[in-house]
Amino acid sequence: MGKRAEALELAILGLLHDAPLHGYELRKRVNSLLGWGRAFSYGTLYPTLKAMVRQNYLAEDEPAGTLVTPGPHRSGRRGRIAYRLTPEGKERFAELLTHTGPSAWEDEHFGVHFAFFGKADADTRMRILIGRRGRLQDKLDQFRSALSRTRERLDAYTLELQRHGLESVEREVKWLDDLISAERRSIDAPPGAMPTPGAGEPPAPPTGNEGEIGR
Amino acid sequence: MGKRAEALELAILGLLHDAPLHGYELRKRVNSLLGWGRAFSYGTLYPTLKAMVRQNYLAEDEPAGTLVTPGPHRSGRRGRIAYRLTPEGKERFAELLTHTGPSAWEDEHFGVHFAFFGKADADTRMRILIGRRGRLQDKLDQFRSALSRTRERLDAYTLELQRHGLESVEREVKWLDDLISAERRSIDAPPGAMPTPGAGEPPAPPTGNEGEIGR
DNA sequence: GCTCGATGTATCGAACCGATACATCAGGAC
DNA sequence: GTCCTGATGTATCGGTTCGATACATCGAGC
Numbered sequence: 001m002g003k004r005a006e007a008l009e010l011a012i013l014g015l016l017h018d019a020p021l022h023g024y025e026l027r028k029r030v031n032s033l034l035g036w037g038r039a040f041s042y043g044t045l046y047p048t049l050k051a052m053v054r055q056n057y058l059a060e061d062e063p064a065g066t067l068v069t070p071g072p073h074r075s076g077r078r079g080r081i082a083y084r085l086t087p088e089g090k091e092r093f094a095e096l097l098t099h100t101g102p103s104a105w106e107d108e109h110f111g112v113h114f115a116f117f118g119k120a121d122a123d124t125r126m127r128i129l130i131g132r133r134g135r136l137q138d139k140l141d142q143f144r145s146a147l148s149r150t151r152e153r154l155d156a157y158t159l160e161l162q163r164h165g166l167e168s169v170e171r172e173v174k175w176l177d178d179l180i181s182a183e184r185r186s187i188d189a190p191p192g193a194m195p196t197p198g199a200g201e202p203p204a205p206p207t208g209n210e211g212e213i214g215r
Numbered sequence: 216m217g218k219r220a221e222a223l224e225l226a227i228l229g230l231l232h233d234a235p236l237h238g239y240e241l242r243k244r245v246n247s248l249l250g251w252g253r254a255f256s257y258g259t260l261y262p263t264l265k266a267m268v269r270q271n272y273l274a275e276d277e278p279a280g281t282l283v284t285p286g287p288h289r290s291g292r293r294g295r296i297a298y299r300l301t302p303e304g305k306e307r308f309a310e311l312l313t314h315t316g317p318s319a320w321e322d323e324h325f326g327v328h329f330a331f332f333g334k335a336d337a338d339t340r341m342r343i344l345i346g347r348r349g350r351l352q353d354k355l356d357q358f359r360s361a362l363s364r365t366r367e368r369l370d371a372y373t374l375e376l377q378r379h380g381l382e383s384v385e386r387e388v389k390w391l392d393d394l395i396s397a398e399r400r401s402i403d404a405p406p407g408a409m410p411t412p413g414a415g416e417p418p419a420p421p422t423g424n425e426g427e428i429g430r
Numbered sequence: 431g432c433t434c435g436a437t438g439t440a441t442c443g444a445a446c447c448g449a450t451a452c453a454t455c456a457g458g459a460c
Numbered sequence: 461g462t463c464c465t466g467a468t469g470t471a472t473c474g475g476t477t478c479g480a481t482a483c484a485t486c487g488a489g490c
Contacts, residue, residue: 035380041479156333239469
C-alpha cells in the first residue's frame with residue numbers, strides 16, 4: 001500500500017471520526033493539522049479515498065442540498081461528496097491507532113499518530129513516544145559519528161549546516177523527553193487528568209492565547 | 216525534470232567538483248551531507264547520473280586498477296565507475312549555484328544550496344538567505360492563522376503538535392537571521408574574511424582550512 | 431452581468447521510491 | 461583453507477506519489 005498512504009489513511013480516519021468532510025476540506029486539514037513538510041496532493045488523496053470506500057471503511061454522501069443539477073455537463077462538477085466513517089472504519093481507526101511498531105515512529109508517521117493521541121490509551125502513547133525517542137537517538141548517533149569522521153574536511157558552511165541539523169534533532173529529543181515525563185506524571189496522578197504536554201513548563205496559565213505569537 | 220532531481224543534480228555536481236567519486240560513495244555523501252529527512256534512492260541516483268553523462272556534464276572512468284575481470288558473468292559486477300566533472304559540468308555547476316529564484320529556497324533545495332555557499336559569491340548567498348527567510352515567514356503566517364482559527368477546536372495533543380511545529384519554524388527563522396547578520400558583517404569587514412556563521416557565537420577559531428573544501 | 435479568486439472533484443504522465451538481484455571482497459569462525 | 465556474514469558496489473523494475481491541469485460552481489466586487 002505504500003508507507004505514505006498508510007499515514008494518510010490514519011489521518012483520514014481520524015479527521016472523519018467526529019464529523020464527515022468532503023475531499024477539499026479534508027486535504028486542507030490533513031496538510032495543516034501538522035506543519036508537515038510534505039503535503040499530500042489530490043492525486044494521492046482521491047485514489048486513497050476511493051480505495052477506502054471500496055474497503056468499506058468510508059461511505060459517500062452526496063448531499064443534494066446544494067443544487068446538484070446533474071445536467072448535460074460533460075464532466076466536472078459532480079456535487080460535493082461528504083465522506084463518512086462506517087463502523088468498519090471506526091474499527092480500522094482503533095486498530096491503526098493502537099498498532100505500535102517501527103512504522104508508528106518513523107518520520108512520516110509519528111506526527112499523525114501524535115495528533116490523535118487524545119483518542120489512544122496511555123499505554124499506546126507511551127510505547128510510541130519511547131519508540132520515537134529511540135529512532136531519534138539513532139539519528140543523533142549517526143549525525144555525530146558523521147560529524148566527527150569528516151569534521152576536518154568540511155568548509156565553514158557545510159559544517160554549520162551539520163551543526164544546525166544536529167541541534168534540531170537534539171531539541172526534538174528534548175521535546176520528547178518532556179512529553180514522556182508528562183505522561184509518566186499523569187499516570188501517577190489521578191486518572192482523567194490532562195497530561196499537560198506543555199513541554200515541561202508549568203501548567204499552562206490560561207492567558208487566552210497559549211503559544212500564540214504576537215504577529 | 217522534477218524538482219527533486221534538480222536538487223540532486225546540484226548536489227552531485229558539487230560533490231564531484233573537487234574529486235571523482237563512484238555511485239555508492241556519492242549516495243552516502245549526498246544523504247549525510249545534510250541531515251536530510253528524505254534520502255535519495257539508487258532508483259533515483261543512477262538514472263540521474265546516466266542522464267547527466269548523456270548531457271555531457273559527467274564522464275565515466277572505469278579504473279582497471281581494481282581487477283575488473285569482465286569474465287563470462289551474466290550481469291552484476293561491472294567494476295566501480297568513478298564519475299568525473301567535465302568542463303561543461305563545471306559550467307553547469309556555476310550556473311545552478313548562482314541561479315537564484317523560488318526554487319533555490321524551497322525546503323528541498325535550500326539545504327543543498329547552503330552546503331555549497333563556500334563556492335558561491337556573497338551576493339548569491341545573501342539573495343538566497345533572504346529568499347529563504349521570506350519563505351519561512353510565509354510558513355509562519357500560515358501556521359499562526361491556522362492556530363488562531365482553530366485553537367478552540369483542538370485537543371491538547373494536537374495543539375501541542377502545532378505549538379511545537381510553530382516553535383521549530385521560529386527557531387529556523389532566528390537561525391537565518393543570525394546567518395544574515397553574519398553575512399552583512401563580513402561584507403563590511405575586510406574582504407576574504409569568513410562570515411562566521413556560528414549562530415552568534417564568537418568568530419570561529421581558525422581551524423587551519425578556512426573556506427577550503429577538504430580533499 | 432462581468433471577471434476573478436476560492437471552492438470543489440477528478441485524472442494523467444512523469445517522477446520517484448523501495449525492494450531486490452547480482453557480484454566482489456574483507457573479516458572472523460571453525 | 462573455507463564457509464559465512466556484512467559491507468561495498470552497479471543496476472533495474474513495479475508500483476506509488478507528485479504536479480499540473482481540466483472542468484465546474486459560487487460569492488464578491490466593480
